[in-house]
Amino acid sequence: MDKKSIALVVVLVAIVIFYYPILEFFxxxxxxxxxxxxxxxxxxxxxxxxxxxxxTTPPSTTRADTTSDLAVVYDSVEGGMDSLPQQVDTVxxxxxxxxxxxxxxxxxxxxQVLSEYNYPDGTPIKMLNLAEExxxxxxxxxxxxxxxxxxxxCNMSAGTYDARSSKMTxxxxxxxxxxxxxxxxxxxxxxxxxxxxxxxxxxxxxxxFERKYNLVxxxxxxxxxxxxxxxxxxxxxxxxxxxxxxxLDDFDDNRLNQALTGSTNWAGVREKYFTAVLIPRNRxxxxxxxxxxxxxxxxKNGGTVDERRxxxxxxxxxxxxxxxxxxxxxxxxxxxxxxxxxxxxxxxDMLGIGSTPVVGWIIKPFALGVIWLLPRMYDVIGNYxxxxxxxxxxxxxxxxxxxxxxxxSMQAMKELQPKMEEMRKKFKKDPQKLNQEMMKLYKKHGVNxxxxxxxxxxxxxxxxxxxxVFRSTILLRNAPFVGFIDxxxxxxxxxxxxxxxxxxxMVGAQFISQKxxxxxxxxxxxxxxxxxPLFIGAIFYSVSSGLVxxxxxxxxxxxxxxxxxxxxxxxxxxxxxxATSS
Numbered sequence: 001m002d003k004k005s006i007a008l009v010v011v012l013v014a015i016v017i018f019y020y021p022i023l024e025f026f027x028x029x030x031x032x033x034x035x036x037x038x039x040x041x042x043x044x045x046x047x048x049x050x051x052x053x054x055x056t057t058p059p060s061t062t063r064a065d066t067t068s069d070l071a072v073v074y075d076s077v078e079g080g081m082d083s084l085p086q087q088v089d090t091v092x093x094x095x096x097x098x099x100x101x102x103x104x105x106x107x108x109x110x111x112q113v114l115s116e117y118n119y120p121d122g123t124p125i126k127m128l129n130l131a132e133e134x135x136x137x138x139x140x141x142x143x144x145x146x147x148x149x150x151x152x153x154c155n156m157s158a159g160t161y162d163a164r165s166s167k168m169t170x171x172x173x174x175x176x177x178x179x180x181x182x183x184x185x186x187x188x189x190x191x192x193x194x195x196x197x198x199x200x201x202x203x204x205x206x207x208x209f210e211r212k213y214n215l216v217x218x219x220x221x222x223x224x225x226x227x228x229x230x231x232x233x234x235x236x237x238x239x240x241x242x243x244x245x246x247x248l249d250d251f252d253d254n255r256l257n258q259a260l261t262g263s264t265n266w267a268g269v270r271e272k273y274f275t276a277v278l279i280p281r282n283r284x285x286x287x288x289x290x291x292x293x294x295x296x297x298x299x300k301n302g303g304t305v306d307e308r309r310x311x312x313x314x315x316x317x318x319x320x321x322x323x324x325x326x327x328x329x330x331x332x333x334x335x336x337x338x339x340x341x342x343x344x345x346x347x348x349d350m351l352g353i354g355s356t357p358v359v360g361w362i363i364k365p366f367a368l369g370v371i372w373l374l375p376r377m378y379d380v381i382g383n384y385x386x387x388x389x390x391x392x393x394x395x396x397x398x399x400x401x402x403x404x405x406x407x408x409s410m411q412a413m414k415e416l417q418p419k420m421e422e423m424r425k426k427f428k429k430d431p432q433k434l435n436q437e438m439m440k441l442y443k444k445h446g447v448n449x450x451x452x453x454x455x456x457x458x459x460x461x462x463x464x465x466x467x468x469v470f471r472s473t474i475l476l477r478n479a480p481f482v483g484f485i486d487x488x489x490x491x492x493x494x495x496x497x498x499x500x501x502x503x504x505x506m507v508g509a510q511f512i513s514q515k516x517x518x519x520x521x522x523x524x525x526x527x528x529x530x531x532x533p534l535f536i537g538a539i540f541y542s543v544s545s546g547l548v549x550x551x552x553x554x555x556x557x558x559x560x561x562x563x564x565x566x567x568x569x570x571x572x573x574x575x576x577x578x579a580t581s582s
Contacts, residue, residue: 091170092160097193097333098127106134107152107172107184112332117274118478120226120487127276127332128219130309135219136278136330138182138199140209140318147182148218150174163188179206193333194343196281201324209318212286215278215328216313220292221271225477227490227542229305231272237290237312238350239267245349248290248312256292256310264288265345269312270335273474273489275350278314279329279343285314301493334474337371351472366465374475384488385481388546392553395462396561403561410517412447470544481549488546500541502548507537509555517562 089104101111112127119125128135133148140146152172161168167189174182180203187196201209223231236249241262248258267288268277292310299305316326331347333339340348353371354364377387396403419441427434441447470476476489484498492499510533540548 089154089158091154091156091158093163093168093170093188094160095163095188096191100188100195102154102170102186103134104152104154104172106137106148106150107154107174107182108134108136108148108186110134114274114333117224117334117474119224120478125224125274127221127274129222131219133218136197136215136217136313138184138213138215139313140204140207140213143214145207145209147174147184152182152184164190166190176207178208179203193339194279194329194331197328197330199326199328203322204318204324205320210320212318213316214289214313215280215285215316216311217269217276217278218311218313220309220311221269221274221276223271224274225272225490226301226487227493228299228301228307230542232306232308234270234272235292235308235310237267237269237288237292237310238352239288239312239314240265240346240349241288243346245346245352246288247352248288249310251292251294251308254294256290256294259287259289261287261315264314266347267312267314268331268350269310270350273335273477274333275331275335277331277347277350278312279331279345279347280314280316281327281329283316283326286317287315289313289315335472336474337368338375353468353472362461363465363468366462367469370462370466370469371473371475383481384476384479384546385485385549388488388549389553392550393557396554396557400561400564403558404565408565409447412445416441416445416447466550467543467547470547476544476546479546481545485545488549489544491540491542491545491548493542499545502545502552503537503541506540506548506552506555507533509552510536513555513558516559 091102093100093102096115098115099111099113100109102109110128110131110133114125114127117125133146135148137146137148152174155171155173167187170186170188172184172186176182180201183198183200183202185198185200187198189195199215201207204210221235225231236247237256237258239246239248239260241260241264246260248256248260250256250258264280264285264287266277266279267285268275269290270276290310290312292308294306294308296304297307318324329343331340331343335351337348337351337353340350353367354360374384374387374391377390378384381387381390420438423434423437423441427437470489474489477487479488480486481488485502490499492503494500511529514529514532536551540551
């Protein structure tokens with residue numbers, strides 16, 4: 001690689017790292033300011049099917065009043081039963097995707113444990129780990145009344161119910177002393193990460209409800225990964241407003257208090273790999289908001305972490321009619337692109353793939369290609385580490401013609417180096433003349449000095465896309481490769497972490513690749529030979545080990561490209577020699 005190519009690679013890598021600060025400096029991108037904003041798009045109202053016509057009585061099920069069953073789900077509530085009000089009836093619903101614990105005080109879930117995902121220690125992930133009240137909750141009358149603070153009557157007896165083969169309905173009813181009532185009707189499905197919620201308010205005026213109410217996901221998510229700091233940095237509120245993805249994560253003086261007004265399709269909270277989303281169904285919300293706090297504490301693995309606790313809600317208009325009925329879908333599960341895309345409401349945009357300012361539209365097709373292809377390769381190969389190696393080989397195979405052209409250009413530049421040095425000495429006092437003569441020299445010998453960058457340029461969108469995919473989706477979470485590398489989604493957590501070995505191998509592969517393929521050994525190239533691998537190592541130190549593995553293979557396969565080029569050169573030289581002798 002020549003000097004100009006190396007310099008370009010350094011610039012491109014720096015752009016990847018400091019992309020947002022650069023855009024912010026030039027005024028192209030601005031973080032969302034605190035306070036209310038009006039998002040693009042006109043406020044509209046849409047109508048979706050009303051879930052109130054569905055069945056309101058639970059199907060015949062097998063009920064199990066066993067202490068062992070309830071003990072599992074009570075663990076999902078911080079403090080166990082001691083944290084709940086006394087004399088509450090508890091209903092436990094089991095689907096194939098999760099187990100949810102519901103209580104009559106608040107009339108809703110206080111625990112939700114995922115069936116298919118575990119913490120690093122092997123225990124099931126709790127999506128309501130910090131629950132102190134039923135979640136989600138509805139607040140009325142300027143948030144002076146909350147459904148989480150009153151007692152509901154349930155249509156089902158306390159116990160554990162199996163919803164793994166058919167839909168189940170649970171209904172809670174609150175009768176106000178002043179007249180009026182609130183009904184919360186939940187619909188659970190065997191193989192879905194969501195449940196439906198129908199909220200019905202009768203005689204709202206008697207209860208003092210008017211203008212609007214909020215549906216709030218009022219329990220912060222907690223870290224699920226071994227790298228707590230990375231998890232907390234990803235915690236934010238996200239909403240979809242008139243086709244525009246909006247993020248609320250601007251902590252001011254360690255406090256988050258932001259709101260956006262306008263047509264809102266959905267809103268929720270997320271961390272690195274999991275999310276909880278509120279989706280209005282029969283009409284759009286009029287905005288969404290986020291509240292939270294940030295504080296420093298000691299991390300589980302030593303050192304300090306900046307802990308974030310974020311909640312989010314949507315604002316629903318409240319008509320002055322005898323009965324108000326709204327239906328919602330509540331998604332609580334993994335940030336799995338294909339699962340979320342199946343909802344056909346842009347729910348997959350919660351991941352933020354393709355949301356990079358200015359160039360997101362370029363990166364997104366590459367990212368979607370990676371998301372589509374890698375799982376299908378995994379179905380055949382069965383190991384995501386091997387999938388990444390094969391994928392890197394395929395990329396190298398596709399870009400082989402560009403690589404060979406690049407090596408040819410670099411070789412030509414090397415052969416022209418003596419003449420170029422003569423020109424530099426001859427025109428050292430006339431830079432303009434030097435550039436003119438250089439261009440003539442390049443044209444005469446058919447050399448393009450930028451050809452050395454050809455294999456790099458088309459791979460930059462792919463590389464950024466892979467960085468985005470591996471960081472945002474659950475694709476590689478807990479995916480083992482070989483030996484101690486049992487989670488390709490995480491990176492090294494310190495110099496003593498075994499994962500640092502993969503980074504060292506990558507730095508070594510980068511060094512060898514540059515050493516072998518380097519063109520003319522100028523003083524600048526020699527410096528970059530040592531600086532560039534260390535620079536790359538510093539960047540990749542704590543990123544997904546799957547990405548580290550990809551770059552390592554990329555560097556090693558570059559040696560194969562070089563060997564093919566040298567073999568071709570030798571064959572040409574031999575043929576030329578035979579032709580000359582004959």
